[in-house]
Amino acid sequence: MHPDISSLVDTRNGTLDPRIFVDEEIYKLELKNVFARSWLFLAHDSQLAKPGEYITTFMGEDPVIVARQKDGSVAAFMNQCRHRGMRLCRADLGKTKNFSCTYHGWTYDLGGRLVNVPSEDDAYRNGIDKAEWGAIKVTQLATYKGFIFGNWDPTAPPLTEYLGDFTWYFDAFVDRCEGGLEVIGGSHKWVFPANWKFAAEQFCSDMYHVPISHASAALALAPDDMEADAEIFPLDGTLGRQFTSPWGHGTGFFTESGDVLGLIVGREPGEWFQGGNPEVVDRLGTHRALNMRGMHATIFPNFSFLPGINTMRVWHPKGPNEMEVWAWTVVDSSAPPEVRERLRIGNLRTFSAGGMLEQDDGENWSEIQQVLRGHVARQTPLNAQMGLGLDWDDDPNFPGRVNRVYCETAARGFYGRWAQMLSGASWDELAVTPPLESVRQS
């Protein structure tokens, strides 16, 4: 028996029921009503450059194969043989002509169609309809500026509608230059013994933790001639914005700051990202090109990134008490080699298993999870009230519903949408019922 869903997340009073992070029943429901209905990031175009190249990933806990087809299109289907359910492909990535099951040999082409069944005539007396028994296709597949997303729900709105008012903010990351982004080869994959929502929410909504959680990294990373102080990293929340989308996406950034990117990943990427590159200013306009600094973001539910630092990652759920992080470094394809190299090094030093910032995030998330083993801890609501009732939606420079950068409106939006989806609300209902009460008009 799981508790009444509508009481788990109280966006009106800004409280969270801690059972959303630990309860097995809620987790099962989350796989069904959140992960099997949301648009989930699968791969970036540059990871599947040539026909036959594939990667394997997960949608929720369901394994999928994403493969480049001979005609240049992309297909995504369950990484599971339809005969007895064996995993079709056990590699992380590679290049192939087809996927042949290692149990009895059923063979599927790059698009997941069943093309060969051993002893079809003798064993099946030709009585099997191969067209019926292809791998299960990801129901909806769409690409936005090189980012490939999949969705299991045939009734889900198109990806562009789902990205909604977050698109303007997403473009500040993905649409800076002709040619877009590309992924630097290799990935960081590791495990946090904590619920995936802690990480997704933090990238969605939490600039507040940075000065405390990451104090040591700021000290260690600062170049000799740089002081990691409030000029680099403002402590005044009016010097930044946080944004929440009714679809649960969120972001936060400084509108004015020192060279915060220079501090974290190095001066060359900082200069490249917000040094006023005319092409970027031309494509994005001044505010997005120059006044969104040190940005964090999550596309609901589990795809997060840090524009400028240029890490992007998926928080794969592995039960209520564990997540697996898959992180990549991306770079504008037109960036010069030294920017690319500094980003690669800068990311492994900051946002990876060995990264000096992410280590401290992991400490927070895993310790929360341990505390939540307790009975009393599970009855004690958590506070998500920062900036409650103080959002505005008429900012001259930043569209949509915003607040100061130190705020939890994006967390309330994230958990609010999560609870709505968990309850099984239809897409029609979701379209007309934003997770947060309307902005109070002053």
Add this chain to the structure above:
Amino acid sequence: MTSQLEVPLAMAEMLLQHEIEKFVNLEALLIDDRRFEEWLDLFSDDVHYWMPTRTVRYEREIHREHSRPDEAAHFDENKRGLEERVARIRSGMAWAEDPPSRTRHLFTNVMVEAGGEPDEYQVRNNFLLYRGRLQREVDIFVGVREDVVRRSPEAEHGWLIARRTVTLDQSVLLAKNLSIFF
């Protein structure tokens, strides 16, 4: 029977092996006792300290298992990078290392070969690194280190590590971080 000429050669080889094994053991001691500043002194100023990532590949593509030098890595450090990591741990605010990890480095299978330069040797050793932390966190890392060590009479211990490549025998890391040294 060993010829009379070969005896001194074999002796020299044993002495070298002995010297290098002592150096390897000293390093384990310095890390496990958290004498990180002294540990840093074991590295040359031009050191490259690298731990590539590993992906799961089929046999026919196994040559692409390890990330390339221009791809993702767990560590890709010069001396300054190593110093920054030590400075972070010493800051008193490195929460993932405060309270600190309890590490124990077990080095074995030490193999020494002549290096590219006259004073350099290629030293390869397997390791098992146990890490306990807080009340009940445990991680075990197993892998191989391939070093280039340089005979350096002016260095305190007579040797400097000029290059290190660490290969971990895990793909998805089952630890929540790599906040320790290999």
